[in-house]
Amino acid sequence: MVRLIVVAGPPSTGKTTVIRRIIEHVRGTSKVAYLKVDVTCAFEDEELSAEFGIPTKKIYSGDLCPDHMGIMVIEDALGWAEDEGADILIYESAGLCLRCTPYITSSLGVCVLSSMAGTHAPLKMAPMIALADVAVVTKVDLVSQAEKEVFRENIREVSPGMDIVESNAVQGTGLRYLLKRVDELASIGEGEIVKLRGMPPLGVCTVCIGKTDIGWQNHFGVIRRLKDADNIYRGE
Amino acid sequence: MTADELTITVLPGTTKSGAKERFDRVDIRPGDTISIVGPTGSGKTALINDIEVFAQGDTVTGRRILVNGELPPESFVRDPSQKPIAMITQHTKCLADLSVRQFLDMHVRARKNAVPQIAEEAVALANRFTGEKVAGDDRMSSLSGGQTRSLLIADSVLISGAPILLLDEIENAGIYKDEVIKYLRGVNKAVLFVTHDPYISLLSDRRIVMRGGEVTQILVPGDSEKKALGIVAEADALLSGLRERIRSGETLKEAV
């Protein structure tokens, strides 16, 4: 059976760069398959397949939340990885949705954050961090010691027990403790039922289905007014 | 373990061509001044990266780093506020749009044991390292390269309290190198300079020479370079003077 690594994080934080380091680490002993879910455009499948000669796939979510898309296709992807003879499937999310989290049970959930995003960034993406197993903070080569420390404090605020790994992912420095978690990861059991960690937020409104009018009066589903924070369901 | 007894040991790995490195070990102790020299691409930055991450055979060089002869404690490696090492490179920046004071205060707050007045001391110390004065209400983003490096060094020493500093090619930033070295020696900090600058190289007690990803020599010139140091110091002072005059808009018509 396949071992699953789910890598999430905002755009351009270094997810693929971290994944390259993981592939380099395991390639001697394991065969890796790679899946990228993105919204409209991604190149990683071609790059990683050319660099490492591994089976890769990408899928575009278009008008669906890419994390929801990932949840839909991950079961198929595990089957595909198995058919390819892979031991490890690495799934890289688009990381655009800060409400949803793509982590599922019996996998290693890795949240990649960039220290270049500013020290408040962890506070803004709490769900993506809190349900992960490891938070990898990239680009620490570019920021001051003070900001590194404050960034870490802010991750701790969101998730006190989080396993935090700081790295210059291009050089691969500091990833030792992430790679240890990869080595320790068990495969999904035969016939094991794999589920999403935590409840995804209910987020369906008529904006989601493509209505472009502004103002809550023109929508239904989960809607909001400025003056009150409660959900209102307006029906028709 | 107090910072005064901290010894960091670098053990050999492999060269770029995969051969065994031939040095025995490098010990770094409080108060040491070490320069790392060698042609571009020879692995100087890789060496201080090894030290910064406490490499355990898991970097490109295969080197291992010990702390007091043993494997480093996990907190040293993983928690930047416990780490006894601060690294400052040409790329190290403050990203946040803060004033100098806000930046330092932010750091003081993150360090639960630091006292607030230390931020002021850090500004004063930075001003010993640079000719262009830094003020508390300057924006971090408006500081020059030299001011930024000076402030980050002061911050690492006073607020982080790091006993070991790794400085990667900061010489072009226009800081008073001799002041930095004198001060760090005085407060018993170890400092490693990756450098192409003859003056910094000669000011250091030890000089690590690199080539092809390998530590090829560890020189301890002692007094044998005293004469050269005098000449280089003069040349450096001459160049610094000229730099200032050119910066201030002079034309150097007089013979220098």
Ligand SMILES: Nc1nc2c(ncn2[C@@H]2O[C@H](COP(=O)(O)OP(=O)(O)OP(=O)(O)O)[C@@H](O)[C@H]2O)c(=O)[nH]1
């Ligand atoms: N200096 C530095 N650059 C980094 C680091 N990690 C990633 N980068 C650079 O950041 C850019 C984006 O990295 P990617 O790995 O493509 O980011 P990503 O999260 O996969 O991006 P998307 O999949 O497009 O969302 C690249 O140019 C990387 O080389 C790091 O630790 N330090």
Ligand SMILES: Nc1ncnc2c1ncn2[C@@H]1O[C@H](COP(=O)(O)OP(=O)(O)OP(=O)(O)O)[C@@H](O)[C@H]1O
């Ligand atoms: N012992 C080694 N084995 C394998 N690769 C190495 C070794 N040492 C250095 N390298 C690699 O060689 C490249 C150049 O090294 P590095 O950046 O450290 O050079 P440098 O001396 O700092 O150069 P510069 O003066 O231009 O900054 C890097 O990609 C580094 O990872």
Ligand SMILES: [Mg+2]
């Ligand atoms: Mg990517």
Ligand SMILES: [Mg+2]
């Ligand atoms: Mg270098």
Ligand SMILES: [Zn+2]
């Ligand atoms: Zn979503």
